[in-house]
Amino acid sequence: MIARRAAAALAVAAMLLGISACAPATDPGWEPTAWPVIGTVTTEPASAADAAPGTxxxxxxxxTVGIDARWSALPGDQPINDVIEKAVRDAVAVRSDASGAAYRPEAFPAGAGLAERGCTAGAATELAADVLGDRAGTxxxxxxxxxxxxxxxxxxRTVIGSAGFxxxxxxxxxxxxxxxxxxxxxSDLFADVPALWTEMVDVLRRDAGACRSRACSRRMPIRSPRPSPESSGARASRTAPCRCRCPRA
Structure with a gap:
């Protein structure tokens, strides 16, 4: 029993020595990766003059049609108002066609909640079932x-369903x-999706420490696996530009 324990201890020690022997040597001149910053980031609040206008x-x-819509417009003749209104009108038209009823203003009793208008914080991420509630339609x-x-x-955000479904x-x-x-x-902001994908992959690689920021400064010789006829049997070599460790995807 003692002999087996001693042999096991020796095996573990040999394994640890092997692992330490394979560890890369430290580089005293190593510095954290520094990437160029493009643009300016500020945490200062916007001034009163720059504040967004009220909605x-x-x-x-x-x-009857099955439509309940809330939206916010900007004061004055802003082009975005036409885009937002068109989206609401399209939702009304689709629902009108589905129900077979034409849309017209409908009167509701006091307390029906129509005083709740415009946009609300969290509406874009709220659970769809909570947005729909007990309503049927759009x-x-x-x-x-x-x-x-x-x-x-x-x-x-447009949610369609019935009775919570x-x-x-x-x-x-x-x-x-x-x-x-x-x-x-x-979708207009990210028209070039392949280019955006490449940049995002590079950012993830940088964050993971898989890239280096210094440009390659030398050309590495690349040996051919087989001799070429021009080398008369000697191993030919050529040079190629060094590639950074974070290649384009």
């Missing part, structure tokens, strides 16, 4: 997702630059 909150509801809600300086964005849940974010009036959706 004009809207609401429509028709239980429910449109919204959330102001960006409001800083001249940039404003509103997310419109959701059959469809979709969302679209509309952006605008109030200084220029330019309007676009999230």
């Amino acid at each position: 004009v909150d809207q609401r429509l509801r028709n239980d 429910v449109v809600v919204c959330e102001v997702t960006v409001a800083r300086g001249a940039v404003f964005a509103e997310t419109l 959701v059959t469809s849940d979709s969302a679209e974010t509309v952006y605008t630059d109030l200084s220029t009036g330019v309007v676009g959706t999230a």
Whole structure:
């Protein structure tokens, strides 16, 4: 028994020595990877002059058609208002066709909740079943997702179902630059998806420590596995540019 324990202890010691022998040597000149910073990041709050303007909150509801929509518009003649209103109108048209009833304003008694208008915080991420509630048909809600300086964005979410059973849940974010009036959706911001994918992969590799920031400074010889006829039997070699450790995906 003692002999077996001694042999096991020796085996463990030999294994640990083998592992330590394989450990790479430390580099006293190593420095953390430093990547160039493009742009400026600030945590200072926007000034009062740059604050986003107040919104004009809207609401429509028709239980015969099965539509309940809330959205927010910006004061004045802002192009984003037309885009948001068109999305609401499209939802009404689709629901009207499905129900076979034409949309028209419907009167509701006091306390029906129509005073709750416009966008609410968390509407874009709330559970779809909670958005739908006990209603049947289409429910449109919204959330102001960006409001800083001249940039404003509103997310419109459309949930379709009946009695808590959701059959469809979709969302679209509309952006605008109030200084220029330019309007676009999230898909417009990421038009070049392959390029974005490549950049995202590189960012993940950098965060994982798999890349180095220093550019390759020398050319490495690459040996051919077989001699070429021109080398008269000698092993030929050629040079190729050193590739960084974080190649493009």
